[in-house]
Amino acid sequence: MKFKHCHDRLDGMPSPADLRAMLERREAEEIVRQRQQGLSKPIIGAKLNDHQIVGVGNTVYFSQDWKTFPDFLADYIKRKLDSAWGNAELAKPFDKRHPIMQWYETYCKYQQSVVKAPGVVHSCPITGVVTCYLGVAYSLFLLDHNVELQARLINRLKDPTQFQGAYYELIVANILIRAGFELTLEDETNGDAKHCEFAAVSKKTGKRYWVEAKMRAVNGLLGRTSNDGGSDQKPLRQLVPHLNRALAKPADDERLIFIDLNAPPLLMPDGTPGHFETALHRLEKYEREELPGGTTAYVFVTNMSAHRQLDETPMCAGAAFGLGIPEFGRPGVRRVIDAFKAKRKHIDAFDVAQAISRYSTFPPTFDGKLASDAFGRPSNRVLIGETYDFGDGVIGTVTTASVDEQAREVLVGVWTHDGESIIMKGPLSDDDLAEYREVPNAYFGRVEPTTKHPNDNFELFEWLMEVNAGLSRQQMLDWFGAHRDRAELEQMDDDDLRMTYCEGQIAAIESGRRP
Known part of the structure; x- marks a missing residue:
């Protein structure tokens, strides 16, 4: 069954309910955009006849060939790194080329293997080479679009002896911009003072952070040789030395320290990435025995191993540790x-930490819309408040919608033109289900608490806090009844009471009775 969208208002005058629905739709669209693009500035793009236009910083780019945002990125990186430099690298034997140009050739071969009809939009798995090559392109774009793209960084990126440092700094900048930070690049030409890679200010909290990024150098990887790279053994070998060097630099603000293990990808029996448990225990030991008093830092240990998994699904992962921050x-x-x-x-x-886990994903569209909308792919997605022809003479407005993932169906509540309330069902394709899983709380055009099954009690608690946000103080107190000390509960402010209530809800769910 396919649901056909209708346009049932003919007078051109939106009602108050229509206006409210428009605002709700815009809120949901922003959730979808942020899921794709993170909390960076929105991509500036427009369609003019058969040309796609993209604004980046003070430059406007356009082409007839860009169907998707990754199409643009693949072109953008060539312009930023300079075609003459790229062609000179391609003239060398493969093993003598710069790592980026090795990735370029591997990326082109991957495209040829998955794109069977040129000019037609395809979806394909993100492999390590896609993450490496488009990751550099997207990081350059994010700096160019949100901060500035310094010629010195480009030069460092093109220099094999400086590539690894510049590459990891780009990864960290990408992560921070997506996480909603405004970056200030430091003047690295000033050799008179030690300084961080850049400063970052959170748009959410207004806090300012000092940022340092270090990656273990391994002979034979990312341009390193026996002259400047060590053995691939002992992945934690440089963890503490890197940390000490980062802490040795003066910082006026709170520290964000990123240290990449540059280790072979390792999957533990429970399905979690390896190396991190050992790294965190080492940081705990460092904190107990070596950390100077009063020193604090947020330390992010990463293993962005896509360059080791060019033909596989990459394992880009990280773990966070509060150095001197016990909670x-x-x-x-x-x-x-x-x-x-x-x-x-x-x-x-x-x-x-959330942005680290999203590093190997890229916006598919220029406007932040779902691919099914942007590319006209057939879909059974419906929008709450819109009117559809459901077939068999049933025309009605969607009042609610949900997904049964196990049955791979969409369940749609409909108010028909005949004044009936009915439930309609429709199948979900693999693409539909994938899009729903990306934005379950905004998939149907209205932001609502997600109904997906929580993975643990913490996710359940967050969901309960969201859905019970409108519960009155009296309702929460009444729920406890005689099971808790009333005087103790009444002394709590509304926020603490709501948290205690939600914790009690979890206990009730687990035990089958009230706490």
């Missing part, structure tokens, strides 16, 4: 309320 990033079990409060207090660091 952040510590292994072990804690009360769910304490974990929730810690996330609120350290939300900037949590946003960074």
Whole structure:
């Protein structure tokens, strides 16, 4: 069954309900855009006849060939790195080329293997080479679009002896911009003072951070040789030396320190990335025995191993640790309320950790729309408040919608033109289901609490806090009844009471009775 969209208002005058729906739709569209683009400035793009136009900084680019945003990125990186330099590298034997140009050839071969009809939009798995090559392109774009793209950084990127450092700095800049930070690049030509890679200000909290990025150098990888790269053994070998060098630099602000292990990808029996548990234990030991008093830092240990997995699904992962910050990033079990409060207090660091996990994804569209909308792909997605022809003479307005992932169906509540309330069903394709999973809370054109099954009690707690945001104080107090000390509950402010209520809800779910 396919649902055909209708346009049922003919007078051109939106009602108050229509205006409210328009605002709700815009809010949902922004959620979709942010899921694709993160919290950076929106991509500036427009269609003019058969040309796609993209504005980046003070430059306007255009082409007839860009169907998707990755199409643009693949062209943009050539312009930024200079075609003459690229062609000179391609003239060399493959193993003598710059890493970026090795990735370029591998990327082209991958495209040829998956794109069977040139000019037609395709979806394909993101492999390591896609992450490496388009990752550099997108990082350059994000700096160019949100901060500035310095010629010195481009020169460092093209210099094999400086490539690894510049490459990891680009990765970190990408992560921070997507996480909603405004960056200030430092003057690295000033050799009189030690300084960080850049400063970052959170648009969410207004806090300013000092940022340092270090990556382990390995002989034979990312342009390193036996002269400037070590053995691939002992992935944690440079963890503490890198940390010491970062902490040795003076910082007026809180520190964000990124250290990449540059280690072979490792998957643990429980499905989690390897190396990190050992790294966090080493940081705990460092904190106990070596950390100078009063020193604090948010440390992000990463292993962005896409360059080791060019033909595979890359494992780009990280782990966060609060050095001198005991309530952040510590292994072990804690009360769910304490974990929730810690996330609120350290939300900037949590946003960074989330952005690390999204590094190997790229916006598919220029305008932030779902691919099914932007490329006209057949879909059974419906929008709440819109009117559709559901077939068999049923025409009605969608009042609610949900997805049954197990049955791979969309369930749609409809108010028909005949004044009936009915439920319609329709199948979901693989592409539909993938899009829904990306933005379950905004998929149907209205932002609503997601109904997906939580992975753990913390996710359940966050969901309960969201859905119970409108619950009155009296309703929460009444729910506890005689099961809790009423005087103790009444002394809590509304926020603490709501957290205690949601914690009690979890306990009730687990035990089958009230706490």
